[in-house]
Amino acid sequence: MSADAEVNGSPPPVPEGLVMGKDGMAVLVDVLIRRGFTVVGPTVRDGAIVLARLLSADELPYGWGVELEAGRYRLRERTDGAAFANAAGPQSWKSFLHPARVREWSADRVEGEVVFTAEPADPPRYAFLGVRPCDLRAIAVQDRVLTGGTYRDPGYEGRRFGTLLIVVECTEPGATCFCVSMGTGPAAGPGYDLVLTEVVDVHGHRFWVRSGSEEGAEILAELPARPADPDTRETARAGVTAAADRMGRTMPEADLRELMAGTLDAPRWDDVAGRCLTCGNCTMVCPTCFCTTTEDVTDLTGDHAERWRLWDSCFDLDFSHLHGGPVRASTRSRYRQWMTHKLGTWYDQFGSSGCVGCGRCIVWCPVGIDITEEAAALHDWTRSGAPAPETEGE
Amino acid sequence: MTAVVPPAPYRVAGARAETGDTRSIELLPTGRELPPFSPGQFAMIYAFGVGAAPISVSALRGPHGGLVHTVRAVGAVSTALYGLRPGDGVGLSGPYGTGWDLEAAAGHDVLVVAGGIGLAPLRPVVHEVLDRPAGYGRPAVLIGTRTPADLVYRDEVESWCARARVEVTVDRPGPGWRGSVGVVTTLLDRLDLRPDRTCALVCGPEVMMRHTARDLVARGLAPHRIQVSLERNMHCATGHCGHCQLGPLLLCRDGPVVGYDRVADLLLVREL
Numbered sequence: 001m002s003a004d005a006e007v008n009g010s011p012p013p014v015p016e017g018l019v020m021g022k023d024g025m026a027v028l029v030d031v032l033i034r035r036g037f038t039v040v041g042p043t044v045r046d047g048a049i050v051l052a053r054l055l056s057a058d059e060l061p062y063g064w065g066v067e068l069e070a071g072r073y074r075l076r077e078r079t080d081g082a083a084f085a086n087a088a089g090p091q092s093w094k095s096f097l098h099p100a101r102v103r104e105w106s107a108d109r110v111e112g113e114v115v116f117t118a119e120p121a122d123p124p125r126y127a128f129l130g131v132r133p134c135d136l137r138a139i140a141v142q143d144r145v146l147t148g149g150t151y152r153d154p155g156y157e158g159r160r161f162g163t164l165l166i167v168v169e170c171t172e173p174g175a176t177c178f179c180v181s182m183g184t185g186p187a188a189g190p191g192y193d194l195v196l197t198e199v200v201d202v203h204g205h206r207f208w209v210r211s212g213s214e215e216g217a218e219i220l221a222e223l224p225a226r227p228a229d230p231d232t233r234e235t236a237r238a239g240v241t242a243a244a245d246r247m248g249r250t251m252p253e254a255d256l257r258e259l260m261a262g263t264l265d266a267p268r269w270d271d272v273a274g275r276c277l278t279c280g281n282c283t284m285v286c287p288t289c290f291c292t293t294t295e296d297v298t299d300l301t302g303d304h305a306e307r308w309r310l311w312d313s314c315f316d317l318d319f320s321h322l323h324g325g326p327v328r329a330s331t332r333s334r335y336r337q338w339m340t341h342k343l344g345t346w347y348d349q350f351g352s353s354g355c356v357g358c359g360r361c362i363v364w365c366p367v368g369i370d371i372t373e374e375a376a377a378l379h380d381w382t383r384s385g386a387p388a389p390e391t392e393g394e
Numbered sequence: 395m396t397a398v399v400p401p402a403p404y405r406v407a408g409a410r411a412e413t414g415d416t417r418s419i420e421l422l423p424t425g426r427e428l429p430p431f432s433p434g435q436f437a438m439i440y441a442f443g444v445g446a447a448p449i450s451v452s453a454l455r456g457p458h459g460g461l462v463h464t465v466r467a468v469g470a471v472s473t474a475l476y477g478l479r480p481g482d483g484v485g486l487s488g489p490y491g492t493g494w495d496l497e498a499a500a501g502h503d504v505l506v507v508a509g510g511i512g513l514a515p516l517r518p519v520v521h522e523v524l525d526r527p528a529g530y531g532r533p534a535v536l537i538g539t540r541t542p543a544d545l546v547y548r549d550e551v552e553s554w555c556a557r558a559r560v561e562v563t564v565d566r567p568g569p570g571w572r573g574s575v576g577v578v579t580t581l582l583d584r585l586d587l588r589p590d591r592t593c594a595l596v597c598g599p600e601v602m603m604r605h606t607a608r609d610l611v612a613r614g615l616a617p618h619r620i621q622v623s624l625e626r627n628m629h630c631a632t633g634h635c636g637h638c639q640l641g642p643l644l645l646c647r648d649g650p651v652v653g654y655d656r657v658a659d660l661l662l663v664r665e666l
Binding site: 104105107109112113114115116117118119120121145146149150151153154155264265290291292293294296297298302305307312314319320321322323327328329330332333337340341344345348349 | 397398399400401402403405424440442443444445446468469472481482483484485625626627629630632633634635636637639641642643644647663664665666
């Protein structure tokens with residue numbers, strides 16, 4: 001684990017971090033709002049822990065945990081009052097950085113000519129409070145997809161550029177979590193402005209806070225916090241280490257990219273196709289799924305048109321539509337596209353895995369399809385039932 | 395600056411019927427002009443209020459000096475584009491994608507194999523090869539269409555005959571057709587193919603490209619000497635919408651023109 005974050009800010013560096021109580025969390029939200037941030041964090045709503053705009057730290061899910069299983073999500077009251085002892089909810093930060101619905105531009109027909117108007121770009125400055133290490137990696141994955149190539153998505157870039165990331169390390173993984181398999185958690189990787197580890201024990205409810213950027217250090221300096229005592233640091237580290245041993249799921253010990261490339265004809269795809277409803281829930285909740293479609297609309301006059309961009313799903317029959325019909329008509333081919341892209345061809349396209357091990361796709365699948373179980377089945381097939389690869393020259 | 399850049403406004407300078415469902419439209423900028431296109435690259439053409447579609451450039455310079463695209467009316471957007479008349483406004487963005495690798499073809503016999511409207515993205519290649527004969531070996535153009543009426547650029551194709559080996563075959567001959575009947579691969583038998591000196595550029599329905607490439611490989615052409623132009627659903631052309639995937643490839647970025655050596659295995663996987 002990498003608990004000690006590097007500090008490169010102008011305030012005095014505090015590599016050992018500071019420790020603050022719940023009052024410090026309240027001040028943190030106030031400071032962020034005062035600095036002009038739109039604060040977004042977890043809060044309880046509609047029977048789930050959702051991500052929403054926060055006006056006060058009181059809205060954090062203090063005392064709420066979650067019970068996760070394949071196809072199952074339940075809130076559960078906690079006796080320790082912890083705010084962040086709950087694994088991923090139905091949303092991810094892409095809802096804010098890569099929104100489900102965006103108007104890209106509009107066009108008007110003026111005396112026969114088409115006049116295009118760019119959409120004014122004035123994104124809020126977000127402060128994301130409570131980003132999990134797996135989701136921090138997911139943001140980095142989407143950064144590469146949407147801004148790392150020849151063409152950069154300017155809308156994403158504008159929203160992402162000013163966003164402050166406050167990570168909370170994971171001490172309470174869910175039964176569907178496998179960040180350890182994907183190398184994304186439960187300790188925070190690089191890229192945060194502030195990182196917190198929540199500790200609740202006989203010495204009280206407190207947060208160990210370190211900064212990872214100049215702005216993070218400036219904010220940290222405004223909080224009612226004291227230098228972190230060794231006991232808090234040790235307890236925090238131990239909580240994160242213990243979380244690594246409590247993953248509910250694991251990926252098979254295999255090169256997943258090779259596994260995906262080598263199993264395109266596996267009978268297991270027919271098996272999962274017998275269960276998959278092609279509802280697309282997995283793609284909606286996945287923090288890295290980025291696919292979109294466009295919708296072109298006109299008003300009643302017919303002279304004003306708008307281009308909208310909407311989330312799309314590779315499970316939709318229209319997704320691969322060509323004249324003559326869809327390329328991927330069968331459920332088998334659509335599930336295979338999603339999973340082989342996520343775990344395999346993402347490397348070819350964007351240089352990393354597309355999976356961060358958050359487990360959302362398992363939780364929110366209405367029939368409980370489990371990507372780790374499917375990967376394991378494919379792995380088993382290559383080791384036992386798969387036809388031997390053809391040998392060259394024979 | 396964080397706004398999405400809208401398409402550049404272009405105007406239809408000329409439109410020409412090619413077949414019963416196919417027209418070529420020539421476009422000139424009315425404002426910002428896009429960077430120059432290379433043969434094999436494509437534009438996203440936006441039909442007002444209807445949507446945009448990826449269309450390969452079918453001539454780099456038309457009679458009015460504009461970009462030419464050939465559109466077959468098969469869907470909502472392409473039908474709207476098909477219906478455009480001179481003076482109508484559209485939105486254009488691009489150029490996108492890889493073009494035909496003409497550097498690889500330099501000094502080689504250039505074999506162009508087209509199926510139906512697949513001739514459109516190849517037409518700028520034929521122009522280039524016929525305009526600069528010293529840069530290439532022997533040119534040949536093989537065209538397969540469903541019926542004689544589906545042959546695009548008919549007059550122009552006839553004019554190529556003086557400078558290149560040109561063969562046309564149809565699946566279903568009509569009255570008066572005295573030419574070849576059969577799939578385009580049957581035309582390969584008539585060529586004096588020099589496999590080690592040939593570069594093949596292929597565009598048409600995927601099944602046609604697969605069979606053509608396979609037959610060319612069987613005749614001794616190295617897979618990397620065969621270029622194919624692939625088609626998938628596409629919404630953005632900038633690598634962000636995810637629709638144009640073919641296994642590891644994003645065809646708007648890694649294609650549409652790719653070496654057959656990179657896709658031979660992928661094209662064998664059903665529904666990939």
